[in-house]
Amino acid sequence: MEDKQAIWGRLAAGYFFCAALGAMVFAVIAFLDIISSPLDGKASGTGSFLGLAVAGLGGLLLLAELGNKKRFLLVFSRMQSIMTKGALFLACFIVLAAIYTSFWFDIFPWAGANAGRRVIGFLGIIFAVALVMYPGLELGEARGRSFWNGSALVPLWLTAALTSGLAGVILVAAVTGASIAPAIALLDKILLALIVTKVILIAAYIMGMRRAAPEEARRSVATLLSGSLKNIFWWGIVVCGHIIPCFLYFGGSGAGILAIKSLFVLAGEACLRAAFLQAGVRVSLPGEDNEWYQEEEIAVLAARLEQTWQERAAWLNGK
Amino acid sequence: MHWGMVIDLRRCVGCHACTVACQIENNLPLGETWNKVLTVGPEGDFPLLVSHFFPRPCMHCEDAPCVDGCPTGASQKRPDGIIIVDGERCIGCKFCMLVCPYGVRQFEADKGIVQKCHLCYERLEQGEMPRCVETCQLKARHVGDLDDPGSEVAALLKQANARPLYPHLGTKPSVYYIFP
Numbered sequence: 001m002e003d004k005q006a007i008w009g010r011l012a013a014g015y016f017f018c019a020a021l022g023a024m025v026f027a028v029i030a031f032l033d034i035i036s037s038p039l040d041g042k043a044s045g046t047g048s049f050l051g052l053a054v055a056g057l058g059g060l061l062l063l064a065e066l067g068n069k070k071r072f073l074l075v076f077s078r079m080q081s082i083m084t085k086g087a088l089f090l091a092c093f094i095v096l097a098a099i100y101t102s103f104w105f106d107i108f109p110w111a112g113a114n115a116g117r118r119v120i121g122f123l124g125i126i127f128a129v130a131l132v133m134y135p136g137l138e139l140g141e142a143r144g145r146s147f148w149n150g151s152a153l154v155p156l157w158l159t160a161a162l163t164s165g166l167a168g169v170i171l172v173a174a175v176t177g178a179s180i181a182p183a184i185a186l187l188d189k190i191l192l193a194l195i196v197t198k199v200i201l202i203a204a205y206i207m208g209m210r211r212a213a214p215e216e217a218r219r220s221v222a223t224l225l226s227g228s229l230k231n232i233f234w235w236g237i238v239v240c241g242h243i244i245p246c247f248l249y250f251g252g253s254g255a256g257i258l259a260i261k262s263l264f265v266l267a268g269e270a271c272l273r274a275a276f277l278q279a280g281v282r283v284s285l286p287g288e289d290n291e292w293y294q295e296e297e298i299a300v301l302a303a304r305l306e307q308t309w310q311e312r313a314a315w316l317n318g319k
Numbered sequence: 320m321h322w323g324m325v326i327d328l329r330r331c332v333g334c335h336a337c338t339v340a341c342q343i344e345n346n347l348p349l350g351e352t353w354n355k356v357l358t359v360g361p362e363g364d365f366p367l368l369v370s371h372f373f374p375r376p377c378m379h380c381e382d383a384p385c386v387d388g389c390p391t392g393a394s395q396k397r398p399d400g401i402i403i404v405d406g407e408r409c410i411g412c413k414f415c416m417l418v419c420p421y422g423v424r425q426f427e428a429d430k431g432i433v434q435k436c437h438l439c440y441e442r443l444e445q446g447e448m449p450r451c452v453e454t455c456q457l458k459a460r461h462v463g464d465l466d467d468p469g470s471e472v473a474a475l476l477k478q479a480n481a482r483p484l485y486p487h488l489g490t491k492p493s494v495y496y497i498f499p
């Protein structure tokens with residue numbers, strides 16, 4: 001039986017993290033822009049560029065995950081598939097984010113056209129939210145991996161993505177010197193509320209899976225809490241992603257503290273994606289508990305066979 | 320027409336001949352098996368221990384999550400119910416592997432695509448049996464038209480109370496097992 005989900009690995013987790021971070025950094029900046037509560041232009045321009053670049057990096061990670069990269073355009077060929085929808089959301093988001101970002105840079109003739117920028121920003125927010133929501137539904141399609149419950153994953157991952165988006169914007173503001181803007185103080189308070197909400201959602205998710213769900217979901221929970229993923233769960237998600245950032249609220253709101261807090265939140269968010277992805281183990285088939293042993297056995301036999309062949313070949317060639 | 324299989328676990332002795340025959344038929348490398356035989360048990364309290372074997376081909380699900388999820392249409396359901404993978408369209412995203420509850424799909428790293436048991440549909444079209452069915456000396460495997468009430472598989476389904484694996488998942492497998 002599986003002790004970890006190993007089909008989609010680090011690249012997929014990296015994609016989910018980058019897409020969520022990029023999309024939500026963009027969404028926060030565009031939202032502040034639309035409600036006419038902008039950060040200074042430098043922070044908004046840098047932030048929206050960062051959102052675009054991080055989402056683009058996510059797209060590259062997704063491409064790297066494919067076994068046959070040359071055919072990647074075929075991913076757009078079946079609209080009924082949730083993967084096709086996700087790829088479309090990513091592509092549309094990247095195009096809109098690129099156009100939006102261009103409005104913040106003087107080298108483009110349309111820079112500073114506020115109305116146009118806000119319309120594009122609004123459309124970009126729609127695709128950013130879709131991009132953040134679809135992975136929960138995508139994983140929820142795996143019927144034999146009941147730890148991934150689509151309707152529970154969507155709110156959790158949306159909250160997590162929003163948390164990382166706020167942390168990303170606060171980090172950009174801290175680095176560009178815009179952290180004294182009133183909007184950042186407000187975002188910092190919302191970030192705290194989201195961190196607390198996320199703790200509640202994660203606890204409810206895990207307790208729900210532990211109590212009601214099938215055998216493989218309980219196995220997933222055990223892997224997270226006390227099995228092979230316990231370090232990433234307790235140290236990565238709980239300590240780095242939640243406890244340390246909460247403590248840092250006692251350290252004031254200087255740019256340095258804000259930046260460090262944001263980095264911890266982002267590290268916790270990356271761990272959340274990686275841990276939840278790996279924890280989705282499949283329902284075990286009759287006899288599968290013996291199978292890993294057999295595979296090891298087969299590997300040993302194959303190695304021995306290969307060695308014998310080599311010895312025989314060497315003997316023959318020697319003659 | 321709906322091709323299906325009945326596997327009589329009371330007859331399977333775990334010789335793995337079907338596994339090897341499938342590997343030869345499909346020219347698979349040593350480590351790749353589309354048709355594993357798992358060992359269940361021994362279970363119970365000594366000395367009353369029991370064990371049996373569990374061959375696991377693709378279940379050719381009627382409501383196949385692998386087909387629903389495939390973004391390229393490479394995973395397809397044929398009109399006769401057999402689920403196949405078009406290697407020319409597969410991009411190797413492995414989503415089908417993730418959503419298949421029976422773990423039957425294999426990633427072929429050298430080609431960058433996913434493949435699996437196709438019930439030897441080319442042999443079936445020529446009136447031959449799938450290689451695993453032909454090879455099984457204990458006659459544990461039976462293949463036929465599930466829609467035809469006069470077929471051998473339909474009769475076995477009725478007589479021996481055969482059932483699919485994990486029907487609660489809603490995949491409606493076309494492979495049925497007669498459990499010991």
Ligand code: SF4
Binds near residue numbers: 376377386424435
């Ligand atoms: S057993 Fe898996 S690969 Fe075969 S049809 Fe069902 S879901 Fe698809």
Ligand code: SF4
Binds near residue numbers: 392
């Ligand atoms: S790996 Fe190939 S067959 Fe499987 S979902 Fe992706 S494109 Fe379809």
